[in-house]
Amino acid sequence: MRLKAALHLSNEQFGWALAAFALAYALFEIPSGVLGDLVGPRTVFIRIVLFWSLFTGVTGLVSGLAGLLIVRFLFGVGESGTYPNCMIVMSRWFPQNEMGRSLTWVGIGSQIGASIAPIIIVPIAAAYGWRMPFFVNAAIGIIWVFVCFIWFRNFPEEMHHITDKEKKHIIANRRFNEGQHHISWKFILKHRVLWALMGMYFCCQWANYFFVAWMPVYLQEGRGFSENGMKAVTSTLFIVGIVGFLFGGFAGDWLIKKTRLRNARRMVGMTGLGMCGLLILMAAIVLNNNIAAGCLIAANGFFSFGVMVSYAVCIDIGRNNAGTVTGAMNFCGQMGAFFLAIIFGKIVQVTNNFNYPLFVVAGVAITGCLLWLRIDAEKKVAVA
Numbered sequence: 001m002r003l004k005a006a007l008h009l010s011n012e013q014f015g016w017a018l019a020a021f022a023l024a025y026a027l028f029e030i031p032s033g034v035l036g037d038l039v040g041p042r043t044v045f046i047r048i049v050l051f052w053s054l055f056t057g058v059t060g061l062v063s064g065l066a067g068l069l070i071v072r073f074l075f076g077v078g079e080s081g082t083y084p085n086c087m088i089v090m091s092r093w094f095p096q097n098e099m100g101r102s103l104t105w106v107g108i109g110s111q112i113g114a115s116i117a118p119i120i121i122v123p124i125a126a127a128y129g130w131r132m133p134f135f136v137n138a139a140i141g142i143i144w145v146f147v148c149f150i151w152f153r154n155f156p157e158e159m160h161h162i163t164d165k166e167k168k169h170i171i172a173n174r175r176f177n178e179g180q181h182h183i184s185w186k187f188i189l190k191h192r193v194l195w196a197l198m199g200m201y202f203c204c205q206w207a208n209y210f211f212v213a214w215m216p217v218y219l220q221e222g223r224g225f226s227e228n229g230m231k232a233v234t235s236t237l238f239i240v241g242i243v244g245f246l247f248g249g250f251a252g253d254w255l256i257k258k259t260r261l262r263n264a265r266r267m268v269g270m271t272g273l274g275m276c277g278l279l280i281l282m283a284a285i286v287l288n289n290n291i292a293a294g295c296l297i298a299a300n301g302f303f304s305f306g307v308m309v310s311y312a313v314c315i316d317i318g319r320n321n322a323g324t325v326t327g328a329m330n331f332c333g334q335m336g337a338f339f340l341a342i343i344f345g346k347i348v349q350v351t352n353n354f355n356y357p358l359f360v361v362a363g364v365a366i367t368g369c370l371l372w373l374r375i376d377a378e379k380k381v382a383v384a
Contacts, residue, residue, distance in 0.1 A: 003130050004217070011217070013065055015345020018213045019338045020069045024076025026334030032081020033088075033327020037320070040154035041085035046145055048085075051078020053141030060134030076334075083311065084326035091315045091322040093156055095173035097253065103308040104249025111241040111304065118216075118231040191381050193317060194325060196374035198332035200269070201310055203368025206361050207276050208307070209337035211237065211300050214344050222354025223289045237297045244304030248272060252309055261316065265309050265377040270369050272306015275299070277365030284358035316377040325381060336364075 004014050036044045055075040062068045086106050094102040121133040153159050156170050210218075219225040219233055248268055255264035279299035283292045311326060318325030340361065347357040 006130050007062070007064060007068065009065060010349060011221075011345045012349040013345075014217070015341045015343075017065070017068050017072050018209070018341035018345075020072040021076040021079075022209065022334045022337035022341055024073045025080045026076075026331050026338060028077050028080035029084065029331040029334060030324065030327040033084030033323035033325075033330075036081060036085040036088045036323040041088045041323070042148070042152055042154050044081050044085045045148055045152070048079055048082055049141050049145045049148070051075075053138040053145070054078070056134050056141065057138035060131035060138075081327070083330050084323040087311050087314050087318075087326040088323040090311070091319060092154070092174060093170060095170060097173070097256070100249040100252030100256070100309075100312060102249075103311055104245045106311070107245040107248075107304060107308045108242050111238045111245060116235075118234045122227065122231050191317070191379075193313075193374070193376050193379045194328060194381070196371055197310065197313055197317075198329050200273075200368045200371040200375060201329045201333040202336040203364045203371065204273055204303075204307060204310065205333035205336040206340045206364040206368075207273075207280065207299070207303055208333075209340045210280075210344065210358075210361050211296075211303070213337075213341060215296065218354050218358075219293065222348075223292060225289065225293075233293045233297065237300045240297050240301040241304040244272075244301040245308065248305035248308060251305070252312065260378070262376045262378045265313055265316070266372050266375065268309040269306045269372045269375070272302050272304070272309070273365055273372070274369035275302035276306070277362045277369060280358055280365060281362035284355040284362065313375060313377045317380050319380065321381055 003009075009017065032044060032048075052075070055071055055078055059068070059071050059075065062071055083106075090102055090106070121137075124133045124136060156162055156167050159167075215237070216230050216234060219230040220227065225233065252264060252268045255267055258264075259267075276299045279295045279302065283295035283299065286292050286295065310329065314326040314329055315322045343360065344357040347360070348354055
């Protein structure tokens, strides 16, 4: 919000700034996933966070819309590949029966960061200006790169502080199989289940990008919340998201024991995205600002409950090609974020109403819920 005000951006211009990141992230997501499958996630993680730190710092130096668009695009290029390479780690490091809980912690990490960020960033911006938080975040990223370089390895077999018993257990029960070969991403994109998965995730990211990018603006300009009120709602929203991730991960693992893999994945995915869409719709309809905020908090909780099962399906059907499959799904997801960023700002600019675009977001989320009916986690990507 402070950056938007300092650079005198309209809602439409702010939307384009958000879209520049999403577009670049989408375009480079598949190549980054393929690269992770080939060279391992460690190298790609280091590249991602180095670029992230560089362009986070550079963002604090921009002085106008043109510079912001360029930096945000390069920011997206650098950050692309995060989730595909996380899924590569999941397929190599965790047994199949722990997949739901393992993925839960990937999601929780993002929610913890998002819930803590307003508490830290807003006071820093208030005390030292909107540019300082970008420099602070860049420094944190450099520290993370150092830790990753020293400690993390591509396979558990390469780690010295894991017992031989645990290594054997992981190798015997993980999705990754050294006997399988990498498959061309062109072949993977012929997989019908993957197209349904990509369509669902395109819809899914409309809701997610609203929460992470547009919601602070919606609360302050659309619902009249103060900066402190916005900070409180945003932090609460992501804390509830952590709870959603926990329930979603444990529910997914429990359901696999009770029913077929296909049904277990669908039940979690449809519940999460369907309820998210309905609650966003309620937030757009209700007049009371506090009730609307409550609906959005609950919506993100349900979103978090169901979203990580999408990545579980990438590992289920992708196995050794989990990075490539996740890259394809996330490409479509970020294209959804790209369109949301532009369309949300455009609707607000034309109608001067922040609730109208929420109807669109809700409709797209419910469409994504229905696409889960076409997703079968039991149909693996493999050469016939």
